[in-house]
Amino acid sequence: METTELKSAFQVDERGYYGTFGGAFIPEMLYPNVEELRRNYLDIIADPAFQREFRDLLTDYVGRPTPLFHARRLSDTYQTTIYLKREDLCHTGAHKVNNTIGQILVAKRLGKQRIVAETGAGQHGVATATVCALMGLECIVYMGKIDMERQKPNVDRMHMLGAKVVPATSGSQTLKDATNEAMRHWINNPVDTHYIIGSVVGPHPYPDMVARFQSVISEEVKKQLLEKTGRSTPDYIIACVGGGSNAAGAFYHYLDEPTVRLVAAEAAGQGLTSGHSAATTALGKPGILHGSRTILMQTEDGQVVEPYSISAGLDYPGIGPLHAHLYSSGRGRFFSITDQEAVEAAFELSRLEGIIPALESSHALACLPKLKAASDEVIVICLSGRGDKDLAAYTAYLDK
Missing domain, CATH: 3.40.50.1100 (Rossmann fold)
Incomplete structure (x- = not known):
C-alpha cells in the first residue's frame, strides 16, 4: 500500500464520494463512531510506525x-x-486478511477493545477472528444463518480461533442481514468497539480505507x-x-x-x-x-x-x-x-x-x-x- 496520494477522478473526494456515489448516511447514534474514524484514519495509516508494522505483518504473517x-x-x-x-x-x-490486518492496527491506535464484523462466505470472518487472536481482542462475527450452514468449515475455523459467531435470522439470512446486525451491535457499543467492515461498502471512510489496505x-x-x-x-x-x-x-x-x-x-x-x-x-x-x-x-x-x-x-x-x-x-x-x-x-x-x-x-x-x-x-x-x-x-x- 503506497502512502503517496493518487490524483484520480476515481479516488474518493473530501466529502466521501466517488462521483455521485458514497457519502455517510448513518443514524445519529452512529455518527460519533464514524466521525472518529474519518478524522483519524488517514493520519494513522500515513504514520511511519503504522506502515512498518502493517508491512511486517503482511510479509511475515500473511505471506x-x-x-x-x-x-x-x-x-x-x-x-x-x-x-x-x-x-x-x-x-x-483469501485476500480478506490484507484489510483485517490494517483495520485492527487502526482499532488498536483508537483504543478499541472489541471487534465486531459481518461475513458472507466466512473468509472475512475467519480473517477477522485470526487478527483478533493475534492481537488479543474480543471478536464477535455476525453471519447469516443460511451462510453458516453452507460455509460450515469457516464457522468451525472462527470458533477455533476464539470468535463468537452470531447467526443473523432476519430477511434472507445472508450477508445483507449479517451487515445489518453488525451495525446494530456497533450502535449499541460505540465506545469500546470497532466494526471491521469486510468490503468497500458502508459509510465513508470505510470504502476508501478498505480499498487502501487492499x-x-x-x-x-x-x-x-x-x-x-x-x-x-x-x-x-x-x-x-x-x-x-x-x-x-x-x-x-x-x-x-x-x-x-x-x-x-x-x-x-x-x-x-x-x-x-x-x-x-x-x-x-x-x-x-x-x-x-x-x-x-x-x-x-x-x-x-x-x-x-x-x-x-x-x-x-x-x-x-x-x-x-x-x-x-x-x-x-x-x-x-x-x-x-x-x-x-x-x-x-x-x-x-x-x-x-x-x-x-x-x-x-x-x-x-x-x-x-x-x-x-x-x-x-x-x-x-x-x-x-x-x-x-x-x-x-x-x-x-
Whole structure:
C-alpha cells in the first residue's frame, strides 16, 4: 500500500464520494463512531510506525507478496496470456486478511477493545477472528444463518480461533442481514468497539480505507508484471464483485490507466430474469444501502430485493460506491455470471492448472470466454480465495 496520494477522478473526494456515489448516511447514534474514524484514519495509516508494522505483518504473517502465476494451460485454451494473482495463498486463504490486518492496527491506535464484523462466505470472518487472536481482542462475527450452514468449515475455523459467531435470522439470512446486525451491535457499543467492515461498502471512510489496505494487490501486480513481461500494465484485470474489496485492490493502481480495461464479474445466480440473482448493475438502480449511496437491487418503492448466488461471498444486493462509479462512468465493464458458468470455470481451472478456486473467484474466471481477448493481450485475474470452503457445492455439482 503506497502512502503517496493518487490524483484520480476515481479516488474518493473530501466529502466521501466517488462521483455521485458514497457519502455517510448513518443514524445519529452512529455518527460519533464514524466521525472518529474519518478524522483519524488517514493520519494513522500515513504514520511511519503504522506502515512498518502493517508491512511486517503482511510479509511475515500473511505471506506477501503473493505470486503472479502464468497459467500456461489456461492461456493456451483461450489463446491469450493469462496471469493469476494468487490471493488464495494468503494466510487464511483469501485476500480478506490484507484489510483485517490494517483495520485492527487502526482499532488498536483508537483504543478499541472489541471487534465486531459481518461475513458472507466466512473468509472475512475467519480473517477477522485470526487478527483478533493475534492481537488479543474480543471478536464477535455476525453471519447469516443460511451462510453458516453452507460455509460450515469457516464457522468451525472462527470458533477455533476464539470468535463468537452470531447467526443473523432476519430477511434472507445472508450477508445483507449479517451487515445489518453488525451495525446494530456497533450502535449499541460505540465506545469500546470497532466494526471491521469486510468490503468497500458502508459509510465513508470505510470504502476508501478498505480499498487502501487492499491496494497492495495492484501495487504488487505492477512490479511483478514488469519483471515477467517488461510492462507493468496488463490489457485486462478481472475480479469478482459482491461488495468488491478484491476488485478495488486489483484495480486501485490502474484506475487512471485507460489502456487497462477493468472487468468486474457479478453473480447472476440462476439467471437475470429468474428472480434468483445478485447482478446489481444489471438489475439495480441508485439508492442507499448500509450507509452509502450506491447501486442496489430494489423494488419500485425502494425495498431491498433479496439477492441470491451459489457463492455466499457475492450474495449481496449492492456494490461498493467505487464500483458503482466505475460502472456508471463506463470505466469498468461488468459481466453477469450464472452459477452454472462459475462452477464450470472452477472445474476448468482445477483440471488445467491444479488450482481449486473459491466460488467467488470462479465468477471472475468465467469472464474469459466472454472477453474474446487477442493473442497478444495480457490478462490478470485476481484469484481472491481458495476453494476448500466450497467443496460441498462443487461435490453436489459433480453428483448431478
